[in-house]
Amino acid sequence: MDKLIIIVNGIPLLLEGLIVTLELGAAFIALGLALGLAIAFAQVYGNRFITIFCAGFVQVFLGIPAMVLLFLFYFGLGEFGFNISAFAASVIAMGLRSAAYQSQVFRGAIQSIRSGQITAVKALGMNLFQRIRYVVLPQALRYSFAPWSNEYAAQIKDTSLCYAIGVTEIMREGRYIVVQTFGNAMLIYIIIAFIYLGITYFGIWLLRYWEIKLRVPGFGIN
Amino acid sequence: MNLVFSLDWLPILGRGMLVTLELTTIAISIGFVIGILLAIGEVYGNRPIRVLSIAYTTLFRGTPLLVQIFIFYFGFPSIGIMISSFLAGVLALSLNSAAYQAEYFRGSIQAVKKDEVIAARALGMSKLQGILYVVIPQTLRMVIPSWSNQLISLLKFSSLVYMIRVEELMYRGKIIASLTFRSFEVFIIVAMMYLGVVIFFSNILRMVEKKVRIPGLGYKSAQ
Amino acid sequence: MTIKDIILKVEDIHKTYNGLKVLRGISFELKRRETKVIIGPSGTGKSTLLRCINQLTLPDRGRVWLDRIEVTDAKTNINKVRSSIGFVFQNFNLITHLTALDNVRLGLMKVKGMKKQKATEVAMEELGRVGLADKAENYPAELSGGQQQRVSIARALAMNPKLILFDEPTSALDPELIGEVLEVMIELAKSGMTMLIVTHEIGFARAVADEIIFMEHGVIVEQGPPNQLFTAPKHKRTKEFLHKITQLYGEEEAKN
Numbered sequence: 001m002d003k004l005i006i007i008v009n010g011i012p013l014l015l016e017g018l019i020v021t022l023e024l025g026a027a028f029i030a031l032g033l034a035l036g037l038a039i040a041f042a043q044v045y046g047n048r049f050i051t052i053f054c055a056g057f058v059q060v061f062l063g064i065p066a067m068v069l070l071f072l073f074y075f076g077l078g079e080f081g082f083n084i085s086a087f088a089a090s091v092i093a094m095g096l097r098s099a100a101y102q103s104q105v106f107r108g109a110i111q112s113i114r115s116g117q118i119t120a121v122k123a124l125g126m127n128l129f130q131r132i133r134y135v136v137l138p139q140a141l142r143y144s145f146a147p148w149s150n151e152y153a154a155q156i157k158d159t160s161l162c163y164a165i166g167v168t169e170i171m172r173e174g175r176y177i178v179v180q181t182f183g184n185a186m187l188i189y190i191i192i193a194f195i196y197l198g199i200t201y202f203g204i205w206l207l208r209y210w211e212i213k214l215r216v217p218g219f220g221i222n
Numbered sequence: 223m224n225l226v227f228s229l230d231w232l233p234i235l236g237r238g239m240l241v242t243l244e245l246t247t248i249a250i251s252i253g254f255v256i257g258i259l260l261a262i263g264e265v266y267g268n269r270p271i272r273v274l275s276i277a278y279t280t281l282f283r284g285t286p287l288l289v290q291i292f293i294f295y296f297g298f299p300s301i302g303i304m305i306s307s308f309l310a311g312v313l314a315l316s317l318n319s320a321a322y323q324a325e326y327f328r329g330s331i332q333a334v335k336k337d338e339v340i341a342a343r344a345l346g347m348s349k350l351q352g353i354l355y356v357v358i359p360q361t362l363r364m365v366i367p368s369w370s371n372q373l374i375s376l377l378k379f380s381s382l383v384y385m386i387r388v389e390e391l392m393y394r395g396k397i398i399a400s401l402t403f404r405s406f407e408v409f410i411i412v413a414m415m416y417l418g419v420v421i422f423f424s425n426i427l428r429m430v431e432k433k434v435r436i437p438g439l440g441y442k443s444a445q
Numbered sequence: 446m447t448i449k450d451i452i453l454k455v456e457d458i459h460k461t462y463n464g465l466k467v468l469r470g471i472s473f474e475l476k477r478r479e480t481k482v483i484i485g486p487s488g489t490g491k492s493t494l495l496r497c498i499n500q501l502t503l504p505d506r507g508r509v510w511l512d513r514i515e516v517t518d519a520k521t522n523i524n525k526v527r528s529s530i531g532f533v534f535q536n537f538n539l540i541t542h543l544t545a546l547d548n549v550r551l552g553l554m555k556v557k558g559m560k561k562q563k564a565t566e567v568a569m570e571e572l573g574r575v576g577l578a579d580k581a582e583n584y585p586a587e588l589s590g591g592q593q594q595r596v597s598i599a600r601a602l603a604m605n606p607k608l609i610l611f612d613e614p615t616s617a618l619d620p621e622l623i624g625e626v627l628e629v630m631i632e633l634a635k636s637g638m639t640m641l642i643v644t645h646e647i648g649f650a651r652a653v654a655d656e657i658i659f660m661e662h663g664v665i666v667e668q669g670p671p672n673q674l675f676t677a678p679k680h681k682r683t684k685e686f687l688h689k690i691t692q693l694y695g696e697e698e699a700k701n
């Protein structure tokens with residue numbers, strides 16, 4: 001009975017936390033998507049200088065743990081008088097990190113498009129922008145679905161790290177409930193685990209559904 | 223920018239890096255054993271074993287590592303099972319890594335051509351011998367790239383256990399930062415240490431992969 | 446034929462795949478040192494029959510004996526039986542991560558428990574027999590299709606089998622590579638190896654077979670010595686099939 005009351009009382013708090021978690025996730029993914037695509041195209045089509053710069057960016061953001069990035073952007077920047085909120089610091093740090101990961105996904109997809117097709121539309125007289133818009137992008141995005149859904153899942157789960165710099169996402173709300181109700185850590189964290197499980201797999205399922213809808217015959221997806 | 227930096231930090235952080243490497247080594251090893259068993263169970267097992275393996279990987283891959291760490295560190299004591307912070311950290315990292323490694327092993331096992339196993343059976347090998355002498359050697363070679371990614375990911379995510387007071391690199395960085403009020407400098411150094419180790423391991427693993435590479439074995443590139 | 450004893454006896458084999466009757470009562474015998482060739486249209490159950498013989502596929506009904514051991518008996522150690530029946534596959538099925546030498550040594554060491562040094566000797570001898578001693582250290586991906594198939598024949602030979610089953614050993618090969626594999630098989634036939642061969646190479650069949658079996662829709666339609674079957678087939682279906690196949694493979698036949 002007690003347990004049930006704790007759960008019922010906890011629901012509003014957990015829901016508030018969940019909303020923040022979803023906001024974080026959406027922000028990471030959106031920033032990462034826009035910047036990641038840009039980096040991918042820059043790496044494939046850019047000049048030497050741009051390519052090296054992008055490779056450096058990717059290496060740094062893939063090589064440093066997310067937790068360290070969060071601390072650098074929140075406490076580190078604070079040292080220079082940039083007093084941004086924990087939420088904003090999270091979005092910048094994790095969004096840039098996600099961009100590095102997503103750029104890898106898109107770069108692989110762009111490079112997997114057969115060069116004969118590009119030559120063919122060049123012969124039709126398409127310029128670079130048209131070639132990207134009408135030939136490369138539609139195929140690259142289709143190729144990206146499976147690896148990109150891994151990226152989605154990773155970003156959703158990694159929102160939990162923002163707990164460490166004080167964002168009141170679902171883990172933080174869970175911690176409040178645990179502290180207020182003296183114990184029940186197991187119960188609360190298992191509930192939270194299942195909430196994450198739900199949003200992670202719901203998203204993956206949705207992406208899979210979308211991928212199948214956009215499927216084109218002869219395309220290397222299975 | 224006044225980059226104030228003290229040499230005194232280095233031995234402290236260095237020892238933290240050792241703990242990080244220790245955690246990573248233990249977790250990747252335990253995860254390797256459990257992961258390969260899960261993968262074999264998922265591919266060759268009967269229905270209950272398959273369902274169990276899939277449930278395991280689904281649960282551990284579908285929830286954040288931090289939640290898993292908290293379940294071990296806060297959850298188990300709340301139901302009367304005491305676990306030290308180091309053990310909680312090792313357990314969470316190992317079991318988490320096992321789920322990812324299982325996925326990669328499963329993918330590689332399934333990439334081994336069935337016909338080759340049939341050929342081995344035609345020579346008179348048992349199913350177990352077929353797995354041992356045909357499937358596993360090819361699986362281990364093909365899995366190296368994704369396994370390397372998992373090792374590096376584990377190394378970076380081991381930083382999460384600072385939250386349960388395991389005194390690895392991140393924990394020590396945070397302590398120094400709070401004592402010196404030099405967050406930026408400290409975490410830049412911490413970041414460079416992680417980055418250095420990550421690049422070092424990536425290169426070693428790439429060399430290993432090249433060394434054991436066999437013509438015709440599993441580099442279906444995206445092309 | 447000097448020695449007349451029967452080495453393989455297949456009796457009334459039936460096999461159904463999800464309602465599709467693939468084999469409908471196949472019976473025949475193979476004598477020591479004999480070469481039999483099975484021909485027949487695609488999808489007739491020839492591969493299924495070969496795989497039923499060494500139990501890679503379990504027949505629904507019927508029995509198989511190898512040298513008086515009942516292969517289909519549940520108490521028989523099937524792995525031991527398989528180690529004495531060679532099998533050569535259409536797609537070679539060499540083990541990707543092993544060199545030619547290791548492919549040939551694999552069964553010797555892991556199934557027969559032979560010491561490495563002895564296994565190497567045997568394997569090198571068999572590789573020499575198929576003309577590939579110099580390719581011992583190459584991986585399958587570094588060999589042509591014809592070479593891969595010869596390695597796979599060496600792998601079967603190394604086990605010192607009582608008979609070898611060939612399932613369309615040249616069907617996956619480019620035309621110019623077929624000859625080198627057939628040559629090896631002709632040599633084997635001459636040396637007195639017992640062989641059961643599924644093939645579409647009519648000219649080759651004519652040259653090596655002691656008997657031809659024509660199969661269709663899961664039954665043996667007709668069997669007999671090559672001369673009789675090719676020149677005066679008793680059944681209309683046999684004649685039609687032979688007509689079609691000589692049109693398809695006519696050039697190859699002329700070469701042989």
Ligand SMILES: Nc1ncnc2c1ncn2[C@@H]1O[C@H](COP(=O)(O)OP(=O)(O)OP(=O)(O)O)[C@@H](O)[C@H]1O
Nearest residue numbers: 462463465467486487488489490491492493494613
């Ligand atoms: N594992 C299986 N499951 C279901 N059906 C099968 C299986 N193996 C074979 N079949 C079916 O059994 C029939 C006979 O197949 P089989 O491979 O024995 O023919 P085949 O005579 O060797 O033909 P081919 O000359 O093309 O090799 C085919 O219709 C095939 O689709």
Ligand SMILES: [Mg+2]
Nearest residue numbers: 491492493613
């Ligand atoms: Mg066949």
